[in-house]
Each structure stands twice: as structure tokens, then as C-alpha cells.
Amino acid sequence: MKPKRLAVLLLVAVTLLSLQSAALANAAEPPSFIIIVSNPPDGLELSIPSGAPGTEPYVLQKTVKGWESHYRYFYGGDPDSGSRKDELTVKYGDTQFTIPFAPAKGRYGALYTLDVAGRTIAEGEKPLRTPLLIAMRVLLTLAIEGLVFYLFGYREKRSWRVFFIANLVTQTGLNLLFHGISLGYMWAIFFYPLEMLIAAIEAKVYCGFITEKSKKMSILCAVVANLLSMLCGGYIISHLPI
Numbered sequence: 001m002k003p004k005r006l007a008v009l010l011l012v013a014v015t016l017l018s019l020q021s022a023a024l025a026n027a028a029e030p031p032s033f034i035i036i037v038s039n040p041p042d043g044l045e046l047s048i049p050s051g052a053p054g055t056e057p058y059v060l061q062k063t064v065k066g067w068e069s070h071y072r073y074f075y076g077g078d079p080d081s082g083s084r085k086d087e088l089t090v091k092y093g094d095t096q097f098t099i100p101f102a103p104a105k106g107r108y109g110a111l112y113t114l115d116v117a118g119r120t121i122a123e124g125e126k127p128l129r130t131p132l133l134i135a136m137r138v139l140l141t142l143a144i145e146g147l148v149f150y151l152f153g154y155r156e157k158r159s160w161r162v163f164f165i166a167n168l169v170t171q172t173g174l175n176l177l178f179h180g181i182s183l184g185y186m187w188a189i190f191f192y193p194l195e196m197l198i199a200a201i202e203a204k205v206y207c208g209f210i211t212e213k214s215k216k217m218s219i220l221c222a223v224v225a226n227l228l229s230m231l232c233g234g235y236i237i238s239h240l241p242i
Helices: 003-024 129-151 157-178 181-209 215-237
Strands: 033-039 045-048 059-066 068-072 087-092 095-099 108-116 120-123
Touching: 129 157, 129 215, 157 181, 181 215
Parallel strands: 033 108
Antiparallel strands: 033 068, 045 087, 059 068, 087 095, 108 120
16 A cells, blocks of 8 residues: 555544544533642542531542642532532541632632642642643653654654654644643543644655655654554543643
């Protein structure tokens, strides 16, 4: 099969997969807030005491994302949300304490950062969190696609300069678009189609600026590299902070 036809078939296959993901997606999530805890102690549990006497506190849903734990509270899933006290209970091991906490009600994906050792909570994320996470994902993508680029036989310095410039621009842009913990599981609906668009852009750049190999080989290389990074990236995003 000719490389160009194979590239088209791969793009069509990925498009069908992305459409299936969109069709299986749930409806929009209700308003919520998320509390980020970096390197949390074992067994850390966060809860919001109820405003009604004699009722159990509402325990926040926990999701482990690499070295972070994310604790989420959905207003729509808690019938007593309007009467709960403005405080947060932190519990792990034999330690338990309560700190003032008044989250903005009705917002979608409001973000807070809890410092367990300092017993403080603040709105937003740490200043360096976003650039570090984006840099980590971009470097990982460069490593995956760079390996494919090498295996396709590209060795000239000019070819590698084009590769690095094209991938730094496209992958940094993609990660800036998708950075945000509030995306939840909806990211897949947009992630896969944009990855295919990036594959097309990079193939066009390779054809225009790389002369070491044929244009057909450049197209095939771009598609295979992006397909591999898309599959690996989708898996990694689901297990690491975003």
C-alpha cells in the first residue's frame, strides 16, 4: 500500500474512534469544585460537615493523578449543599483538623490547593504548576515522536531542526488548550480530532522544509508519530495531572 493511502486510512480510523468517544460521553457535569493536594499523606480524607445536626459529613470524591490527589465536590449530587458549613475537615491517620473554607457556589470546576502541613487552603493552583506540567507533557511527546522520526531514518541536522520547531509549536499550543483540571473526562472529545489536525500540519511542514526523504515518507512519518503520541498521550493524561 502506498504511504499516502496508508496515512489517509490511519486518519480516517482515528476519526471514527474519536466520534465514538464523543457519542459515549456523558452530559455536562454539574457545578463543582476541586481541591488539589500534592504528595498527600496516606489515607487522606476530605469532608464538609453538614449544617444539619446529627447527619454525616459529605466525603469528597478522591481521584489519584500521579503525585497529586484531586478531591471533587458536585453540588448537584449533594441535596444538603445549601446548608453545609463553610469549613473543611481534613483527616488522615490519627490526625484530624478543620479549617475555614467557603467555596464559590455554582461555579464549574473551581480550583483550590490544600497545604496539609501548613493547614491552609487557597483558591487556584501553585504558580509553577501549569508551566511544569505543560513542559513535562511536551518533552514526553518530543521523546515519543523523536524516536519515530529517528526510526524513519532522518539524520540530517536540518531535518531535526524542522522537527523540533514544528513539534514545539504544535504540542505547546495543544497543551495550553487542554491544560485545566476542570475538563474532567470531556477532554477526549476534542483531544483526538485536534491531534489529527496537528498530524496534518506537521506533515505539511515536513513536506515543505525537509528534503532528506520523499514527501510520501514525510507524510507517513508525521501520521505514525502523532498516532503513537496520541495513544500514549491519551493514556498518560488519564493518569497524570492536567
